[in-house]
Amino acid sequence: xxxxxxxxxxxxxxxxxxxxxxxxxxxxxxxxxxxxxxxxxxxxxxxxxxxxxxxxxxxxxxxxxxxxxxxxxxxxxxxxxxxxxxxxxxxxxxxxxxxxxxxxxxxxxxxxxxxxxxxxxxxxxxxxxxxxxxxxxxxxxxxxxxxxxxxxxxxxxxxxxxxxxxxxxxxxxxxxxxxxxxxxxxxx
Amino acid sequence: xxxxxxxxxxxxxxxxxxxxxxxxxxxxxxxxxxxxxxxxxxxxxxxxxxxxxxxxxxxxxxxxxxxxxxxxxxxxxxxxxxxxxxxxxxxxxxxxxxxxxxxxxxxxxxxxxxxxxxxxxxxxxxxxxxxxxxxxxxxxxxxxxxxxxxxxxxxxxxxxxxxxxxxxxxxxxxxxxxxxxxxxxxxx
DNA sequence: TTCGTCATGTAAGAAGTTACATGATTAA
DNA sequence: TTAATCATGTAACTTCTTACATGACGAA
Numbered sequence: 001x002x003x004x005x006x007x008x009x010x011x012x013x014x015x016x017x018x019x020x021x022x023x024x025x026x027x028x029x030x031x032x033x034x035x036x037x038x039x040x041x042x043x044x045x046x047x048x049x050x051x052x053x054x055x056x057x058x059x060x061x062x063x064x065x066x067x068x069x070x071x072x073x074x075x076x077x078x079x080x081x082x083x084x085x086x087x088x089x090x091x092x093x094x095x096x097x098x099x100x101x102x103x104x105x106x107x108x109x110x111x112x113x114x115x116x117x118x119x120x121x122x123x124x125x126x127x128x129x130x131x132x133x134x135x136x137x138x139x140x141x142x143x144x145x146x147x148x149x150x151x152x153x154x155x156x157x158x159x160x161x162x163x164x165x166x167x168x169x170x171x172x173x174x175x176x177x178x179x180x181x182x183x184x185x186x187x188x
Numbered sequence: 189x190x191x192x193x194x195x196x197x198x199x200x201x202x203x204x205x206x207x208x209x210x211x212x213x214x215x216x217x218x219x220x221x222x223x224x225x226x227x228x229x230x231x232x233x234x235x236x237x238x239x240x241x242x243x244x245x246x247x248x249x250x251x252x253x254x255x256x257x258x259x260x261x262x263x264x265x266x267x268x269x270x271x272x273x274x275x276x277x278x279x280x281x282x283x284x285x286x287x288x289x290x291x292x293x294x295x296x297x298x299x300x301x302x303x304x305x306x307x308x309x310x311x312x313x314x315x316x317x318x319x320x321x322x323x324x325x326x327x328x329x330x331x332x333x334x335x336x337x338x339x340x341x342x343x344x345x346x347x348x349x350x351x352x353x354x355x356x357x358x359x360x361x362x363x364x365x366x367x368x369x370x371x372x373x374x375x376x
Numbered sequence: 377t378t379c380g381t382c383a384t385g386t387a388a389g390a391a392g393t394t395a396c397a398t399g400a401t402t403a404a
Numbered sequence: 405t406t407a408a409t410c411a412t413g414t415a416a417c418t419t420c421t422t423a424c425a426t427g428a429c430g431a432a
Contacts, residue, residue: 003288014411027283032393037413060400062411072291080292085281087307088345093273095215095337100191101330103260104268119275142289145355149283152351156344157276163340167333202383220421225385249428250383 001039002048002075005067008139010052012062013037023130023143026123026150040065048074098164110168117161124154189227190236190263193255196327198240200250201225211318211331214311214338228253236262286352298356305349312342 004016004024011019013036020030031039043049048071051063067075078085094116101109131147134140192204192212199207201224208218219227231237236259239251255263266273282304289297319335322328 003284006288006291012411013413014409024287027278027280027287029277029279031391033411034394034413034415035392037411060411075288076291079285079288080296085285087311088278088280088282089217090215090276090278090341091217092215092276094276095334096191097267097273098337099212099215099331099334100194100263100267101333102327103194103264108268123275139290141359143287145289145352145359146283146287148355149286149348149352152348153278153344156341156348160337160340160344164333164337167336171329171333200383201385202381219419221383222385222387222422223420225383226420 001036001043002067002071003079005049005065006072006075007143010064010066012064013040014062016040016065022126023134023147026127026130027146027153043071046074047071094161095164098168101168106168106171106174110165113161113165113168117158120154120157120161124151124158127151127154189224189231190255190259191267193237193253194260194263195331198252198254200252201228202250204228204253210314211322211335214315214318215334215341231259234262235259282349283352286356289356294356294359294362298353301349301353301356305346308342308345308349312339312346315339315342 001016004019005011013033017030017033017036020036024030040049040051044051044065047068049065049067051065054060054062054064094112097104097112098109127147127150131144131151134144134147189204192207193199201221205218205221205224208224212218228237228239232239232253235256237253237255239253242250242252282300285292285300286297315335315338319332319339322332322335
C-alpha cells in the first residue's frame with residue numbers, strides 16, 4: 001500500500017485495488033479490498049498515511065489517501081535497507097497437478113497444461129496493456145522495468161508449459177492396471 | 189500432505205518436511221513443521237490417513253503415516269477433478285524492490301539483483317540434486333517432469349534477472365536532487 | 377560432552393480470504 | 405429501469421508462521 005502511494009497523487013482504497021489488480025499482481029500480489037481498507041486505517045494510526053474525506057464538491061463520498069514523510073521513510077527503509085527481502089515464493093497449482101500425474105488421466109492432464117497456456121497468454125496481454133499505460137507516464141521508469149520483467153516472465157512461462165507438454169508426451173503409456181479409473185484404491 | 193503420502197511408503201511428519209523442503213518447494217511451497225503435524229492429525233480425523241506408532245523394535249518413538257483409500261480418492265478428486273486449480277501465484281520481493289527503485293540507490297539495487305542471481309544459482313543446484321535423487325526411483329515419472337520444469341524455471345529466472353539488470357543499466361541517471369539520500373521526505 | 381539430527385508437539389498471533397451489507401452514480 | 409461501476413466497510417473464518425518446549429540418539 002505504501003509503495004502504491006509512493007507515486008505522485010492521492011488515491012482511494014478502491015483505486016488502489018484496481019491498480020494492484022492491473023499491475024502489482026504480475027510480480028507480487030493483489031490484496032482483497034477488505035484488507036486494503038483495513039491496512040489503510042492501520043497505516044493512518046501509524047502516521048504513515050493521511051486521509052482526506054472528499055467535500056461536497058465531489059460527486060461521491062470517498063476517502064483519499066496520501067503518504068506522509070514518515071511513511072516514505074518507513075517504505076524507503078524497506079526498499080533501500082540492508083535487510084534481505086527473501087527469495088521469490090511460487091505456488092503453481094498446475095505443476096503440483098503434474099507432480100501428481102500418477103493419479104490423473106494423461107489426456108486430461110495434457111489438456112490442463114494447454115489451458116494453462118491459454119490463461120498465460122491472456123495474462124501476457126494484460127501485462128502488455130499495463131506496460132502501455134505505464135509508458136505514457138513520466139517518472140515511471142522503475143515500474144516499467146518491473147513490468148518488462150513480468151512480460152518476459154510470462155513469455156518464459158509459455159515456453160516452460162510447452163516443454164512440459166513435450167515431456168509428458170514422451171512418458172511411456174501407463175500400465176494396464178492403471179488404465180482402470182485413475183486412483184482406484186488398493187488399501188484402506 | 190496427501191500428495192506426498194500418495195507415493196509408496198509410510199513417512200513421519202519430520203520426513204514429510206524434509207521431502208517438501210527438497211522437492212515440493214521448488215514449484216509449490218513447504219509448510220512449517222508445526223503445520224504438518226497439525227494437518228496430519230486433521231487428515232486422520234477425516235479418515236484420509238492412518239498412523240502407526242512405532243513399536244519397541246524402533247530406536248525412536250515416532251508416528252508413521254500412510255494414506256487410506258478414502259484419502260487417495262479425495263486426493264484424486266482434486267488432482268484429476270473438473271475444478272480449476274487457479275493460476276500460479278508469484279510473490280517476488282526483488283521485483284517489488286525494483287518497482288520501488290525510485291526510492292533506492294541505483295548501485296545498491298543492481299547489487300541486489302546480482303545477489304538474486306547467486307541465490308537462484310544455488311537453488312538451481314538444489315533442484316538438480318532433487319532431480320538426481322528422483323531419477324533413481326521407479327514410478328517417479330511425474331515428479332521428474334515437475335522437477336525438470338523447476339530446473340528450466342530457475343534457468344529462466346537467471347535470464348530474467350540478467351535482462352532486468354541490463355534494463356536498469358540503460359536507465360538515465362537520476363536528477364541532481366535525487367542524488368541526495370534517497371527518499372528524502374518532501375512532505376509530512 | 378557437546379553438537380547436529382531426529383522427532384513431536386503447543387500457543388499466540390499475523391496475514392489474508394470470503395461472505396455479507398450498504399448505497400450512490402453512471403451509462404445503456 | 406436496469407446493470408455496471410464506484411465506494412466503504414464488518415464479521416467470521418482459514419491458513420500459516422514464529423516462538424517456545426521437550427527429549428532421545430549418534431557422532432566427533
